[in-house]
Amino acid sequence: MTPTDIEPFIGPTLAGWAGETTCLYLSNILQNRDDARLCRAVLMGDSGKAYAGDDQLCIDVDQLGATADLMVAPKVYCGDLATVALTVRVARRAPPMAPDLTEREMVRVAPAAGKLVPDEETGGFFPPEGRTVPRTPYIERRLQDGSLVIDGAPDLGLVIMPIGDSITSFSGAAWLDKLLRERGYRPRFTGTLQEYSLDMVRFGGPLGEGRPSWKAGEITNHVTGRPIIGGPGGPTTVAKFFAKTWPHWPQEVNSLGRAAKPSDDPADVVNGQVLDFGFYFQRFAEGATGVPPGRGVVKPTTYLWGFGTNEIKTGTAEEIEALAYASDAYFYRRVRAFDPSASIIRWMPGTFRDPVRDQIWTGKYIPLLKGVMRAIAERNDAGITLCPSWAFADQGGLGYPLREATPDPITGVRRTGSSGDAHPQDRLREEMFKAVAAYIVTAPRGA
Incomplete structure (x- = not known):
């Protein structure tokens, strides 16, 4: 048997953590995922290091070189193969925390990301x-409940604005905060919403959007119906x-949108609204009218x-495909109108x-990816x-919620499968984030 298509949907960049295993799954990048059993993948770095396998390639990106x-x-060679050139980016842990910090x-x-923590001294x-501060019992309690963190990690100015759906909201931002901090970074998250914590406590996680x-198109208003502040149905x-x-x-x-004005460029108006980041960061700045203390947004990196x-x-x-292309292309253009240098x-x-x-x-999903990839390719922006x-x-099934099933009384085995929940x-989540x-941490900035 031969696969129906062997083109890999992966994009032009491969990033991973130095000294840690990064696993690439062939079935996840083929149009027909079942074709993975009929294919073989080879990853060859310009260093001469090569990895080969069937569905799973477990690699150390630091061994590959620059490309x-x-x-x-x-597997049954028929004269056809597909190759894609990848730029390799190696993420490295930040410098370690100062020694014996916890014993002083x-x-x-x-404050932990997104936390507003009372200061008993001030x-x-x-x-x-x-x-x-002095290491008082109050500080100890706040350290133990996670609302305060020991600030030994270097502040590298990493400010992240996560914009997404429930997978971002339901502890996605919290997982990023955890994984980055474990590797020595001290990220700051920004946005008008407080997301879920790692243990899925509502409003207990970092800030974000x-x-x-x-859908992405609801942020850009290519899909209408979501209210804006001051608009019909909104606050x-x-x-x-x-x-x-x-x-x-x-x-x-949609806190990111505003009603269009006569002075707006018609190209910036989508169904009567404009995605206006300059207005957003002014409206929700710390100290702005109506913004609670500690909840002001800051310009992200x-x-x-x-x-x-x-x-x-x-x-x-x-x-x-068309909606993915339109919403992504518009989003990139509107970010760049406000901030030419941030990474996206x-x-x-x-x-x-x-x-x-x-x-x-x-x-x-494949048509969606085609729209996503076309928007980036046509933008030709090194910062995206x-x-x-x-x-x-x-x-595989263990990464998602499974259907309820009764264990076999003798073997204890449960015959089950996916519950249909896509979260x-x-x-x-840890693997993905x-x-x-x-x-x-390896993304280049814009122009």
Whole structure:
């Protein structure tokens, strides 16, 4: 048997952590995922280091050199193979924390990402940059409950604005915070929403712009119906935007959009609205009218744009591809109108393996990826990076919620399968967001 298609959907960049294993799954980058059993992959770095395998290539990117070639070929060679040239980026751990920091009577602490922590000494709140304080019982309690962290990691100025759907909101940003901090970084997250914590406590995680059930096109208003502040069906003021809680405002409101004005360039107007980052960062700045203390947004160094799970729910393959292209191209243009130098990372979760979902991958996800990749290719902006996060996480059943099943009374075995829930679980989320974190710290800036 020969595979139906061997073209790998991975993009032009391969990033990973030095000294850590990065696993690339061939089935996750083929149009027909079941074709992986008929193919073999070879990854050859310009250093001379090569990896070869069937479905899974486990590699150390630090061994590859500056570039690598990925080749996919049928196991039964028929004269046809596909290759793609990859730029290799190696993420390295930040310098280690100062020794014996936890044993000193004085300690420098900072609030954990997205936390507003009372400062018993000043009567206010701990500043985001932290400060040095006596190691009192109060500080010990705050360290133990995770609201304060020992500020020994270097501040490399990494400010991340995660914009996405429920996979961002439901502890995705929290996983990024954890994985980056474990590798010596001290990221700061920004946005108008407080996302879920690692243990899925609502409003307990970092700040961001993760909105459950949203499509990228709803942020850009190519898909209409989501209210904006001051618009029909939306809160009338910023203060009212922050006053509501789930499932109403602010998660259901597009805080990034505003109503179009006569002076706007018609090319910037999408169905009566404009994605205006200059206005957004002014409206929600710390100290601005209606913004709660400690919740002001700051200009990010990295825009993290992550959608995909909801895009494939409606529309034909052609419509899905067209919407992905239009919304992504518009997003990049509007970010660049405000900030020419920030890095922009486009990532997308994969989806679980079963016969039905494999068909959806081929018929819906692949057209989506074509639109995503075309928007980046045509923009030709060195500061925009495609992170093929779908390629680095095992999409087998254990990464997703399983159907309820009764164990066999003798063997204890449960015969089960995917429950249909597309949200990755802890092991898979860690695998996926570890890859995203590597792309964050290695991403080049714009012009």
